[in-house]
Amino acid sequence: MKEYVLRNARVVTPTTVMHGHVLVRDGLVADVDEGDIQPTAALECIDCEGDYLLPGFVELHTDNLEKHLVPRPKVVWPQAEPAFFAHNAQIVAAGITTVFDALSVGEYQDKGRIAMLGRGVDALNHCRQSGMLRADHLLHLRCEVADPRMRDLFFPLSDTPCLKLVSLMDHTPGQRQWRDTTAYRTYYSNIKSWTDEEFTAMMHELEEVRDSCANDNAASVMEFCRQRHLPMASHDDTLVEHVEEALSNGISISEFPTTTEAACCASENGMLVMMGAPNVVRGGSHSGNASALDVAKEGHLGALSSDYVPASLLAAVFELAAKEIMPLPAAVNLVSANPAESVGLDDRGRIDSGRRADMVRVHHMDDMPVVRNVWRQGVQVY
Numbered sequence: 001m002k003e004y005v006l007r008n009a010r011v012v013t014p015t016t017v018m019h020g021h022v023l024v025r026d027g028l029v030a031d032v033d034e035g036d037i038q039p040t041a042a043l044e045c046i047d048c049e050g051d052y053l054l055p056g057f058v059e060l061h062t063d064n065l066e067k068h069l070v071p072r073p074k075v076v077w078p079q080a081e082p083a084f085f086a087h088n089a090q091i092v093a094a095g096i097t098t099v100f101d102a103l104s105v106g107e108y109q110d111k112g113r114i115a116m117l118g119r120g121v122d123a124l125n126h127c128r129q130s131g132m133l134r135a136d137h138l139l140h141l142r143c144e145v146a147d148p149r150m151r152d153l154f155f156p157l158s159d160t161p162c163l164k165l166v167s168l169m170d171h172t173p174g175q176r177q178w179r180d181t182t183a184y185r186t187y188y189s190n191i192k193s194w195t196d197e198e199f200t201a202m203m204h205e206l207e208e209v210r211d212s213c214a215n216d217n218a219a220s221v222m223e224f225c226r227q228r229h230l231p232m233a234s235h236d237d238t239l240v241e242h243v244e245e246a247l248s249n250g251i252s253i254s255e256f257p258t259t260t261e262a263a264c265c266a267s268e269n270g271m272l273v274m275m276g277a278p279n280v281v282r283g284g285s286h287s288g289n290a291s292a293l294d295v296a297k298e299g300h301l302g303a304l305s306s307d308y309v310p311a312s313l314l315a316a317v318f319e320l321a322a323k324e325i326m327p328l329p330a331a332v333n334l335v336s337a338n339p340a341e342s343v344g345l346d347d348r349g350r351i352d353s354g355r356r357a358d359m360v361r362v363h364h365m366d367d368m369p370v371v372r373n374v375w376r377q378g379v380q381v382y
Helices: 064-069 080-093 113-130 150-157 181-190 196-228 240-248 260-268 277-282 292-297 312-322 328-333 337-342
Strands: 004-012 017-025 028-034 044-047 052-055 057-062 096-105 136-144 163-169 232-235 253-255 272-276 303-305 359-365 368-376
Touching: 004 328, 004 359, 057 136, 057 253, 057 303, 057 312, 057 337, 064 080, 064 096, 064 113, 080 096, 080 113, 080 368, 096 113, 096 150, 096 163, 096 368, 113 136, 113 150, 136 150, 136 196, 150 196, 163 196, 163 253, 232 240, 240 260, 253 260, 260 272, 260 292, 272 277, 272 292, 272 337, 277 292, 277 303, 277 312, 292 312, 303 312, 303 337, 312 328, 312 368, 328 337
Parallel strands: 004 044, 004 052, 057 096, 096 136, 136 163, 163 232, 232 253, 253 272, 272 303
Antiparallel strands: 004 017, 017 028, 052 359, 359 368
């Protein structure tokens, strides 16, 4: 592979922003240094024109693939691979070079997720084998422990080579994300309406189903992950007791804690606290839960996920810096070094000698950050 230099850039490292250049050789960062360097006949130089140069983003949880497989309620796109490639292009355009495609193992109110699961995994494997993906796609299985079918769905997929993260979820109304049942009822009103009696009966039914299977489902999946040394994430931690339970089971990531108390407890006990970048950009949670800005101000935010808007990662990073909640390098770490380290991807996540040359060139247009170019392992993919 050719050698080249990205010059005249504001290079963002884990601790500083420096005007400098990056030497890329054989898909890796060979050198990072301050100052400019002039092109020569023997060395190709790409002028970044003073733009920021960030490490490629590492996304641990995005539902974006599901939106391409089912673009409208009850509309299943018949061609999974073209849908996957469209998702891939959108991911890279957002600056994401490593993405964990999150697929739900089980259902709650959003019917149709089980049908998406097999198609999504098959498309992921097929597209990875094609060598045509711009981003590095890995698999995140989101296990809905309150679904009695969860184990039967999970274990046939558990040997998928690109499975690198498993999370445990319980969306039963009355606790965690949906501790406010009025918010739950309002959120799902577009797909179903209930009388008060019907809603109460539905809640009792879901609680009974959860009580019949959730503990066994969770225990089986966690034991599998421990044997395979797969990272695990808890989901929607609300109480300190939820965090303590996760810690006792060897879970190292708390994704989308719904209260500042849970986020604080998780962070202080060494868990990576991951919250939604849309939460930062919008100034609050879409479901009325904890504000990511508040968690960041308290020093407990460890990572950001684009969740349902890939472009939100870049916007959130610069929003945190603009609001002076944290310096730009620390904000960039939330979408690069920190998530990479949390899942054992020590070869990426920062612009440093010996690391993968995954980088994003960002231009400020009227104070708005815009992705201009993306490189993955030294190859320009956007």
